[in-house]
Structures are given as C-alpha cells and as structure tokens.
Amino acid sequence: MTLPDYLRVLRDRWLVVLALVVVGGLAAGASWHLRPPEYTATVTMYVSAQTTDTASAAYQGAQLSEQRVTSYIEVINSDLLREDVVRALRSDDLGRISAESAPDSVLIRVSVTHPSPERAAAVANAVGTVVPRLVDDLERPASTDAIAPVSVRTVKPAAVPVAPSSIGLPVTLAVGLLGGLALGIGAALARNALDRSVTDLDQLRLLTGAPNLGTIAYDGGVPKRPLTVHEDEQSPRREAFRTLRTNLRFVDVDNPRSVIVVTSAVAGEGKTTTTANLGIALASAGHRVVLVEADLRRPKLSETLGLDNAVGVTSVLSGDLRVDQVIQHGPGGIHLLSSGPLPPNPSEILASQQMAALIAELRERYDTVLIDTPPVLPVTDAAAVASATDGAILVCRHRSTTSDQVTSARAALRSASAALLGTVFTMAPRSGPLAYQQYRGYARTDQERAAASARRPAPGGVPRVSLPVPAAALDDEQVGGSRNNGAPWPQPTPRPR
Numbered sequence: 001m002t003l004p005d006y007l008r009v010l011r012d013r014w015l016v017v018l019a020l021v022v023v024g025g026l027a028a029g030a031s032w033h034l035r036p037p038e039y040t041a042t043v044t045m046y047v048s049a050q051t052t053d054t055a056s057a058a059y060q061g062a063q064l065s066e067q068r069v070t071s072y073i074e075v076i077n078s079d080l081l082r083e084d085v086v087r088a089l090r091s092d093d094l095g096r097i098s099a100e101s102a103p104d105s106v107l108i109r110v111s112v113t114h115p116s117p118e119r120a121a122a123v124a125n126a127v128g129t130v131v132p133r134l135v136d137d138l139e140r141p142a143s144t145d146a147i148a149p150v151s152v153r154t155v156k157p158a159a160v161p162v163a164p165s166s167i168g169l170p171v172t173l174a175v176g177l178l179g180g181l182a183l184g185i186g187a188a189l190a191r192n193a194l195d196r197s198v199t200d201l202d203q204l205r206l207l208t209g210a211p212n213l214g215t216i217a218y219d220g221g222v223p224k225r226p227l228t229v230h231e232d233e234q235s236p237r238r239e240a241f242r243t244l245r246t247n248l249r250f251v252d253v254d255n256p257r258s259v260i261v262v263t264s265a266v267a268g269e270g271k272t273t274t275t276a277n278l279g280i281a282l283a284s285a286g287h288r289v290v291l292v293e294a295d296l297r298r299p300k301l302s303e304t305l306g307l308d309n310a311v312g313v314t315s316v317l318s319g320d321l322r323v324d325q326v327i328q329h330g331p332g333g334i335h336l337l338s339s340g341p342l343p344p345n346p347s348e349i350l351a352s353q354q355m356a357a358l359i360a361e362l363r364e365r366y367d368t369v370l371i372d373t374p375p376v377l378p379v380t381d382a383a384a385v386a387s388a389t390d391g392a393i394l395v396c397r398h399r400s401t402t403s404d405q406v407t408s409a410r411a412a413l414r415s416a417s418a419a420l421l422g423t424v425f426t427m428a429p430r431s432g433p434l435a436y437q438q439y440r441g442y443a444r445t446d447q448e449r450a451a452a453s454a455r456r457p458a459p460g461g462v463p464r465v466s467l468p469v470p471a472a473a474l475d476d477e478q479v480g481g482s483r484n485n486g487a488p489w490p491q492p493t494p495r496p497r
C-alpha cells in the first residue's frame with residue numbers, strides 16, 4: 001500500500017480513529033482524576049573514605065568510596081532500609097523510595113515520592129538519618145573501637161516540595177490522545193485488511209466484467225424523501241440519475257435495451273430507490289417509462305412512489321384484469337405496474353410464460369420498462385425475470401456488498417442467461433474519488449436551459465415546444481377497480497428455456 005492508500009483508508013474509517021482518540025483522551029482524563037498528584041522530595045548524601053592521611057591513601061579512599069556507591073544504592077532500595085525508616089518514623093506510610101548516582105560520583109540522591117509533600121520530605125530526611133547509621137553498622141570491622149573505612153553523610157537535606165512531580169493534566173491528556181490515535185490508526189488499517197466489501201469502481205468492474213453506469217451518493221434524507229422529483233433540477237442526486245440515464249443509453253448503441261431488470265446481490269442495496277429515480281430521469285427526457293414492481297415478496301416500489309399496490313402484476317397474470325386496467329400514473333410522468341396481491345409462489349409466477357407475455361406487451365407500449373426485483377442471491381426471482389428481458393443492472397451498496405456477493409450475483413445472472421448491462425454503486429461517500437460532487441453547480445439552471453433553447457433554432461425551422469410527458473394511454477378510473485380477493489392462483493406455465 002502506498003501513502004495515498006493509507007490516507008484513503010484513514011479518511012474512509014475516520015470514525016473508528018476518532019472514536020479511539022476520544023476513548024484515549026477520556027481514559028487519560030479519568031486516570032488523572034482518579035490518581036492524586038504526587039510530590040517528590042530529594043536528599044543528597046556523600047560517600048567518603050575515613051583514611052586520608054597520605055595522598056595515596058586519599059586516592060585509594062576515593063576509589064573505595066566510588067566502588068561502595070553502587071552497593072549503598074542497592075541497600076537503600078532494599079527492604080532493609082525501609083524497616084529502619086519505618087522504625088524511625090513509627091509509620092509504614094513511606095511512599096516510593098529510590099536512590100541513584102551518576103557514574104564515577106560519590107553522591108547518592110535519594111528520592112521519596114508521596115501524595116503528601118510534607119510526608120515526602122519527612123521520609124526523605126529520615127532516610128538521610130538512617131543511611132549513615134546503617135552504612136556505619138555494615139562497614140565497621142568486628143572490633144568495637146575500630147572505625148569504618150567508609151562513611152556516608154547527608155549533605156543536602158530534603159525540602160518540602162512545592163510543585164507535584166507526577167505528570168500534569170495536559171501531558172496526561174496528550175499521552176492519552178496520542179495513544180488513542182495510534183490505536184485508532186491500527187484499528188482502521190486492521191479493519192481495512194479484513195474488509196471484503198466493495199469500495200471502488202475498478203474493483204466492481206473487475207468483479208462483474210461490466211461497466212459502472214452510475215454512482216449515487218449516500219444522502220441521509222433519502223429514506224424520508226426517496227424521489228428526486230422533490231429536489232432541485234440541479235441537485236447532485238438528480239444529476240447522478242441523469243448520468244445513469246445517459247450511460248444506460250450507451251451500453252450497447254447498436255442494440256438499445258428497453259426492458260431492464262434492476263437487482264442486487266442482497267437486500268437493502270437501493271434497488272427500489274434506483275428504479276424509481278432512474279424511471280423519473282428517463283421520463284423527464286421524454287421517454288415513455290413503466291416501472292414494474294416484480295418484487296412479489298417485499299414490494300416497496302409502489303409505496304416509494306406514493307401509489308397503491310392492491311392490483312398489478314399478479315392481477316394481470318391471474319387473468320383478472322388487463323394491463324391497461326392496472327397501470328397507475330406516478331410522479332415525474334412515470335407509469336407503474338405494481339405487484340398486486342402477493343402470491344405464495346413468486347419464483348414460478350415470475351418465470352412463467354404469462355410473465356414473459358406481460359413483459360412483451362409492456363415492451364410494445366413503452367420505450368423503457370424497468371423491473372424492480374428482489375435480491376438475486378437469496379431468491380431466484382430476479383434471475384427468472386431477467387432471462388426474459390434485455391438485461392440487468394446490478395446495484396451494489398458501497399462498503400456493504402462484499403466482493404463474494406458481487407461474484408455470486410454475477411454468476412446467478414449468468415446461469416439464467418441474463419445479460420449484465422452494468423452496475424450502479426449506491427450510498428457512496430459524498431466526497432473522495434467516488435463522489436459525484438464534481439457535478440455540483442455544473443448543471444445549467446432552468447433559466448439557462450430556457451435561454452439556450454430559445455436561442456437555438458429548431459430543425460426545419462419548426463418552433464420548439466417542450467416534449468410532452470407520454471400520453472396517458474390508460475384510464476385512471478379503472479385503476480384499483482378490481483381485486484383478486486383471495487382467488488386461487490392459476491398454475492403458471494413455465495417459460496421454455
């Protein structure tokens with residue numbers, strides 16, 4: 001991975017990083033709050049030899065003193081000293097005692113760390129009193145009147161410390177935040193390494209062998225307002241669906257595809273929202289468009305369009321109603337053939353000859369037929385319908401659909417002899433390489449369009465008129481007039497393969 005790849009991973013997973021930075025900061029703050037500040041008092045002692053009569057004796061004595069320093073430090077750090085200090089102070093609340101000395105030095109610095117500054121100074125001074133006695137006891141030869149060759153003196157007693165020696169809140173917080181940042185970066189990279197979801201267009205192209213026809217950004221307002229008809233003409237979402245419409249036209253210019261299945265590998269990837277808005281984008285360009293709600297398990301298209309699904313596909317297939325009796329007019333000039341009553345055997349219904357005949361009839365009546373289906377991996381419905389159409393669009397949800405799911409969906413469509421026209425990447429991030437933000441402000445305003453249209457003479461000198469929305473070939477009154485009220489389902493005739 002190169003540096004830009006690392007940066008991309010961190011940008012994509014900034015939430016994990018931020019969460020761990022916050023956790024690190026909070027943990028540091030809490031630990032600082034729970035641990036009282038500590039004070040350190042220091043006493044300095046000097047080690048010297050007792051025999052300094054001649055120059056050589058003084059030299060040997062100095063060497064002896066330096067050699068002894070290391071041993072005295074060990075004694076000071078041992079329980080031996082603690083016991084003597086406890087006895088001297090009549091308290092075992094000593095805090096932490098540690099001794100150190102610079103190399104080749106005969107000075108020993110003993111530090112005592114304690115939550116109370118007074119106590120720290122008292123213990124340090126007690127150490128300063130106890131250590132010379134202890135050394136004297138240890139060094140004194142067996143005969144009682146002999147003097148010890150080396151002695152220790154306190155040269156600088158401990159003063160009561162004024163400022164705490166433990167690290168302050170700013171440093172503690174900085175350590176916590178940096179620790180959290182390091183953990184966050186590690187977690188983000190680890191998650192990225194384990195992540196099998198599809199995150200970029202090249203990956204999607206490689207997995208499907210089909211072009212990407214469009215990328216639709218994530219928009220938190222979509223669940224409440226799924227249709228682009230409610231948005232500005234130049235809104236990024238409308239522009240994204242216009243791009244999808246344009247790209248669809250160029251999939252195979254020699255063989256224009258007019259009956260298209262919209263499916264995905266698994267549930268909730270944005271099929272229905274894509275079908276509805278692609279239909280609206282096509283209708284706004286003057287196409288006669290019908291949307292077919294062929295999800296006979298969890299139909300959502302009619303609800304998304306604000307229409308009824310009491311009668312529709314199954315009403316026609318059961319022979320109760322004709323197509324023109326169940327077609328509804330939807331927003332943006334689209335027509336809808338809703339699901340109708342849900343059958344117990346959706347796969348068989350959708351694979352039937354009657355369904356193929358219905359699709360053929362719609363093909364005759366409309367420029368484009370968009371069929372919204374269930375996901376292709378859990379059920380065979382989409383593959384069954386797709387084989388009677390001009391091809392399928394595979395909707396993939398950014399950072400959700402896994403590469404294995406895409407590959408399996410591709411295989412399922414292929415085994416049903418359905419052509420894969422291309423993919424649509426949904427719920428992609430608003431910024432970054434996948435963003436469609438480059439279109440923001442790119443579309444012309446309505447006024448600009450009108451002005452441009454007025455300036456340009458129409459071919460043959462005929463005055464320009466706006467394209468009519470497809471004629472309403474069907475009678476609204478008839479919609480919903482007849483229902484299949486629990487009538488037994490006719491046995492569908494399987495389509496010859």
Ligand SMILES: Nc1ncnc2c1ncn2[C@@H]1O[C@H](COP(=O)(O)OP(=O)(O)OP(=O)(O)O)[C@@H](O)[C@H]1O
Pocket residue numbers: 216217218219220221222223224226264266267268269270271272273274295298300373374375426427
């Ligand atoms: N671009 C988007 N940004 C944010 N949310 C979206 C977007 N597109 C779709 N959604 C939301 O994602 C959810 C699933 O969308 P949709 O119903 O279109 O998916 P689906 O593939 O048809 O699902 P199902 O498999 O259940 O039929 C819905 O709540 C929808 O509002």
Ligand SMILES: [Mg+2]
Pocket residue numbers: 271272273295300301372373
């Ligand atoms: Mg759906």
